[in-house]
Amino acid sequence: xxxxxxxxxxxxxxxxxxxxxxxxxxxxxxxxxxxxxxxxxxxxxxxxxxxxxxxxxxxxxxxxxxxxxxxxxxxxxxxxxxxxxxxxxxxxxxxxxxxxxxxxxxxxxxxxxxxxxxxxxxxxxxxxxxxxxxxxxxxxxxxxxxxxxxxxxxxxxxxxxxxxxxxxxxxxxxxxxxxxxxxxxxxxxxxxxx
Amino acid sequence: xxxxxxxxxxxxxxxxxxxxxxxxxxxxxxxxxxxxxxxxxxxxxxxxxxxxxxxxxxxxxxxxxxxxxxxxxxxxxxxxxxxxxxxxxxxxxxxxxxxxxxxxxxxxxxxxxxxxxxxxxxxxxxxxxxxxxxxxxxxxxxxxxxxxxxxxxxxxxxxxxxxxxxxxxxxxxxxxxxxxxxxxxxxxxxxxxx
DNA sequence: CATTTTTTTTGACCTACATCAATTTTATTC
DNA sequence: GAATAAAATTGATGTAGGTCAAAAAAAATG
Numbered sequence: 001x002x003x004x005x006x007x008x009x010x011x012x013x014x015x016x017x018x019x020x021x022x023x024x025x026x027x028x029x030x031x032x033x034x035x036x037x038x039x040x041x042x043x044x045x046x047x048x049x050x051x052x053x054x055x056x057x058x059x060x061x062x063x064x065x066x067x068x069x070x071x072x073x074x075x076x077x078x079x080x081x082x083x084x085x086x087x088x089x090x091x092x093x094x095x096x097x098x099x100x101x102x103x104x105x106x107x108x109x110x111x112x113x114x115x116x117x118x119x120x121x122x123x124x125x126x127x128x129x130x131x132x133x134x135x136x137x138x139x140x141x142x143x144x145x146x147x148x149x150x151x152x153x154x155x156x157x158x159x160x161x162x163x164x165x166x167x168x169x170x171x172x173x174x175x176x177x178x179x180x181x182x183x184x185x186x187x188x189x190x191x192x193x194x
Numbered sequence: 195x196x197x198x199x200x201x202x203x204x205x206x207x208x209x210x211x212x213x214x215x216x217x218x219x220x221x222x223x224x225x226x227x228x229x230x231x232x233x234x235x236x237x238x239x240x241x242x243x244x245x246x247x248x249x250x251x252x253x254x255x256x257x258x259x260x261x262x263x264x265x266x267x268x269x270x271x272x273x274x275x276x277x278x279x280x281x282x283x284x285x286x287x288x289x290x291x292x293x294x295x296x297x298x299x300x301x302x303x304x305x306x307x308x309x310x311x312x313x314x315x316x317x318x319x320x321x322x323x324x325x326x327x328x329x330x331x332x333x334x335x336x337x338x339x340x341x342x343x344x345x346x347x348x349x350x351x352x353x354x355x356x357x358x359x360x361x362x363x364x365x366x367x368x369x370x371x372x373x374x375x376x377x378x379x380x381x382x383x384x385x386x387x388x
Numbered sequence: 389c390a391t392t393t394t395t396t397t398t399g400a401c402c403t404a405c406a407t408c409a410a411t412t413t414t415a416t417t418c
Numbered sequence: 419g420a421a422t423a424a425a426a427t428t429g430a431t432g433t434a435g436g437t438c439a440a441a442a443a444a445a446a447t448g
Contacts, residue, residue: 062339070335083328092335115320119313126309126320133323134277136330141264141286143337144370145256148435168396176338181435183397342405362426372406377427 002027004052005104008076012127013120023121026114027104032097039095045084047105051077054101055165058093059173069174072159072166078128098166148177149185196221198246199298202270206321207314217315220308221298226291233289239278241299245271248295249359252287253367263368266356272322292360342371343379 002024009015009023032038032054039045039058049056056079058071070093073079084091088108114121142154152175156163163171172182196218203209203217226232226248233239233252243250250273252265264287267273278285282302308315336348346369350357357365366376 060335060339066339068335068338070331070338082331086324086328115317119316122313122316122320123309126316126323129320129323129327130280133327133330134280136327136334137264137276140330140334141254141262144262144264144367145254145260167394169394173338177434178436179396180398180437184435187397361424363424371404373426374407374428375405378405381427 002029002052002104004076005050008050009124013124015120019118019120023114024104026110027106030103030105032101032103034097034100036097037094038097038103039081039084039091039093041092041094042090044088045081045091047080047107048085048111049073049079049095050104050106051075051079052102052104054103055098056095056101057098057166057170058095059170060093067170067173068176069170072162072170072174074162074165078132082132098170143176148175148181151175151177152182152185196223196246196298198270199244202244203318207318209314213312213314217308218298220304221300224297224299226295226297228291228294230291231288232291232297233275233278233285233287235286235288236284238282239275239285241274241301242279242305243267243273243289244298244300245269245273246296246298248297249292250289250295251292251360251364252289253364254287261364261367262370263364266353266360266364266368268356268359272326276326292364337370342369342375345369345371346376346379 005024005027006020009020015023027050029052038049038056041061051073053075056073057069058073058079058081059067059069061067071079079095081091081093081095083089084093085108111125115125116122143151146154152171155171155175166174168182168186169179172179175182199218199221200214203214209217221244223246232243232250235255245267247269250267251263252267252273252275253261253263255261265273273289275285275287275289277283278287279302305319309319310316337345340348346365349365349369360368362376362380363373366373369376
């Protein structure tokens with residue numbers, strides 16, 4: 001199960017097999033059942049989560065009780081309440097498993113040690129933070145500049161592997177629209193095609 | 195002018211005065227006149243920009259010719275087309291000076307060298323990327339969960355120093371609403387107070 | 389596999405915010 | 419500091435997308 005992680009890490013930094021093992025041994029494998037929560041508001045997020053199997057969804061609940069999806073994650077993606085994790089303060093997000101899943105969890109303190117000990121590991125975490133930031137920038141820009149329908153189309157093209165695995169109500173709120181409206185968009189497309 | 199930068203860096207990492215000088219000497223000071231562009235679509239962003247004086251705004255222009263503000267920056271903030279900078283591919287954003295300004299620019303290649311040479315410098319860039327990512331996460335979550343009026347109120351509270359220095363049309367598009375609607379929100383508030 | 393629960397769809401109606409156009413106010417420039 | 423340009427305001431009107439409620443479809447569960 002840790003092969004997936006070593007392959008992932010190898011995309012960004014070059015490690016000897018000893019270094020690779022040193023990194024990976026700090027992660028704990030945990031199995032999470034569908035519908036199980038791994039993060040909840042008011043509890044501090046103690047680890048960074050790498051998905052080796054399954055799917056997750058993070059979301060906020062607003063004042064009116066509405067859920068808004070913040071992120072999805074499947075194999076090879078990270079998921080956390082990032083603000084809670086890096087500042088080690090209480091979370092505001094829920095993170096729930098959409099399927100029976102397996103995570104590799106890296107403890108906050110262990111991560112700090114890894115970064116302190118090794119320049120390479122520091123580089124790794126720098127790169128994934130930068131890539132994450134670039135990703136969120138693209139997301140913000142796209143959301144500012146496109147209609148609900150265009151955002152959905154773009155999601156289909158950009159994340160085809162996610163579409164089959166996430167419920168529509170979760171996708172709708174990720175894209176910033178109501179479930180009903182997303183349903184209408186999909187239906188309109190279906191009619192157009194026939 | 196580089197004092198502002200050394201003070202800024204000192205908030206995140208502890209450097210000897212030699213290290214500090216070594217870092218800072220890689221930045222070039224440049225003066226930018228109001229309305230001057232430092233980034234434009236199709237040109238690759240070659241440096242990271244630290245604002246020591248003045249104010250900037252980055253924005254996209256959509257298919258309909260509408261401008262959407264992506265970011266503001268005043269003293270002690272960074273500004274760039276981050277996707278263009280880190281991947282060294284053509285920019286999609288405009289970045290323009292809102293006032294006569296002074297920047298400290300760090301060249302892409304010099305940044306790579308700095309990070310390679312020094313574990314501490316690597317740590318610095320990792321921290322600012324993480325903080326940036328955490329910031330954008332909060333922004334996405336807030337935007338997903340709040341009305342136009344609440345987003346404006348929140349901006350007033352969170353960035354009081356920006357409000358006086360950025361034009362309203364730019365703020366409106368940053369907050370994802372029309373100029374007219376922002377004007378109405380402000381006006382409604384003024385009436386309420388009297 | 390029948391029952392219950394969850395998710396998606398559909399229709400009727402509604403509203404937050406956009407658009408357009410004209411006017412006023414505020415900056416900029418010579 | 420008068421002239422011009424840029425930004426902000428105001429009113430009238432339009433619409434993308436929301437809300438509510440009920441039905442249909444799909445998935446979960448014993």
